[in-house]
Amino acid sequence: MNQAQQLPQQLLDFIDNSPSPWHAVESTVALLEAKGFNPLSEKEPWQLNAGERYYTIRDQSSIIAFVTGSKAPSESGYRIIGAHTDSPGLRIKPNPEQKRGAYLRLGVEVYGGPILATFADRDLSIAGRVSVKTDSGAQAFESRLLRIDESIVRLPNLAIHLNREVNQNGLMFNAQDELPLILSQPGLEGINFKGLVAERLQVDENAVLAWELAAYDTQPGAFFGIDQAFIANSQLDNLASCHAALLALTNTLDQANDATQVIAFFDHEEVGSCSAKGADGSFLNDVLNRISSTLEASTQAHHQAIANSYMLSADMAHAWHPNFSNKHEPEHQPIINNGPVIKINTNQRYTTDAHTEALFVSICEEEKIPYQKFVNRSDLACGSTIGPMSAARTGIRSLDVGNPMWAMHSIRESAGAIDHGYMIRAMSGFLRC
Numbered sequence: 001m002n003q004a005q006q007l008p009q010q011l012l013d014f015i016d017n018s019p020s021p022w023h024a025v026e027s028t029v030a031l032l033e034a035k036g037f038n039p040l041s042e043k044e045p046w047q048l049n050a051g052e053r054y055y056t057i058r059d060q061s062s063i064i065a066f067v068t069g070s071k072a073p074s075e076s077g078y079r080i081i082g083a084h085t086d087s088p089g090l091r092i093k094p095n096p097e098q099k100r101g102a103y104l105r106l107g108v109e110v111y112g113g114p115i116l117a118t119f120a121d122r123d124l125s126i127a128g129r130v131s132v133k134t135d136s137g138a139q140a141f142e143s144r145l146l147r148i149d150e151s152i153v154r155l156p157n158l159a160i161h162l163n164r165e166v167n168q169n170g171l172m173f174n175a176q177d178e179l180p181l182i183l184s185q186p187g188l189e190g191i192n193f194k195g196l197v198a199e200r201l202q203v204d205e206n207a208v209l210a211w212e213l214a215a216y217d218t219q220p221g222a223f224f225g226i227d228q229a230f231i232a233n234s235q236l237d238n239l240a241s242c243h244a245a246l247l248a249l250t251n252t253l254d255q256a257n258d259a260t261q262v263i264a265f266f267d268h269e270e271v272g273s274c275s276a277k278g279a280d281g282s283f284l285n286d287v288l289n290r291i292s293s294t295l296e297a298s299t300q301a302h303h304q305a306i307a308n309s310y311m312l313s314a315d316m317a318h319a320w321h322p323n324f325s326n327k328h329e330p331e332h333q334p335i336i337n338n339g340p341v342i343k344i345n346t347n348q349r350y351t352t353d354a355h356t357e358a359l360f361v362s363i364c365e366e367e368k369i370p371y372q373k374f375v376n377r378s379d380l381a382c383g384s385t386i387g388p389m390s391a392a393r394t395g396i397r398s399l400d401v402g403n404p405m406w407a408m409h410s411i412r413e414s415a416g417a418i419d420h421g422y423m424i425r426a427m428s429g430f431l432r433c
């Protein structure tokens with residue numbers, strides 16, 4: 001592997017180790033602990049010192065890590081990078097087994113907005129978390145991560161001879177009747193799905209109380225292109241932004257910083273962020289309040305800190321696609337491997353304004369990184385990110401930035417190998433600004 005491939009390969013490995021949002025937080029913790037970050041429980045009182053490294057987790061799939069600045073937050077504020085840990089896909093129903101003819105199928109709910117057709121004919125398996133009974137008593141259970149490594153489920157396509165119009169009309173699935181995944185032929189191997197979960201966790205079947213399990217693609221990430229300049233994997237949206245933010249935070253630990261640097265990764269972005277641990281919830285505000293009050297013990301000081309802060313909402317951007325060239329605004333066509341994309345929307349679907357845009361442009365110029373600007377076509381509805389709700393909840397000036405990618409919400413997305421290093425450098429510059 002050449003040197004240019006090292007950072008993108010680290011990203012592909014991070015994603016391959018993170019087949020669900022719960023695993024993504026586990027992978028994040030492993031990287032943070034290797035760099036000396038200390039865990040804080042929201043249930044315990046916090047004691048913080050200047051220039052130290054901490055992280056806290058809310059319900060296993062949202063995490064905030066921070067390095068306290070050498071100056072008080074009221075003086076230098078917070079530099080926050082936000083991203084999300086979840087990706088759209090298929091989630092296993094509570095009573096999932098559906099016998100249909102000679103086959104046992106696994107019923108699924110659609111989580112968020114995946115391109116359903118891309119789930120067909122992939123080597124799928126199951127990963128997520130399971131609540132397991134540990135003793136008698138109402139709270140005597142624990143949450144265990146589960147990842148089944150080999151492919152155990154599949155969504156086979158219908159032959160073109162039975163679906164003659166598929167290339168004219170596109171591949172469509174009815175989410176109730178046509179999405180269940182093929183699990184087995186009963187009679188060939190007599191084990192049920194709950195029994196399989198119990199066996200893999202090495203617990204009694206009756207100890208399996210509840211689960212949140214996702215279908216994931218077992219195919220590892222890969223490079224492609226004649227010069228291997230592109231990467232493909234599941235969940236690039238938005239684990240690529242999480243990984244870039246993590247490296248930006250942990251690569252500059254030897255340099256003292258005035259401001260308190262924060263990375264905040266939220267679950268539930270793909271379903272609207274409205275939850276106790278989502279970006280529309282209280283998590284970020286609670287943590288910032290706690291840092292301010294622990295370090296300075298003054299409401300006045302916290303308001304000063306907020307006014308001195310910036311947030312970068314990091315989420316992937318739509319690269320211009322040469323096969324669908326009229327889907328973009330002609331003067332705003334983000335190109336893969338041409339640097340981070342600043343996302344702008346006058347209706348505040350993105351938070352970027354003239355002030356924060358200028359800040360990011362200045363950082364890129366300082367760091368000698370290319371950058372691009374994006375607005376949607378005026379006749380197309382614009383997507384959104386965690387940016388607007390985080391900005392509204394905290395009152396912190398914010399902007400939306402992301403690397404360009406193709407096939408957003410496909411189970412096999414693609415992006416640029418070179419862009420990942422650009423984003424890490426831009427984010428490092430932002431955390432130090």
Ligand SMILES: [Zn+2]
Binds near residue numbers: 084
């Ligand atoms: Zn996203």
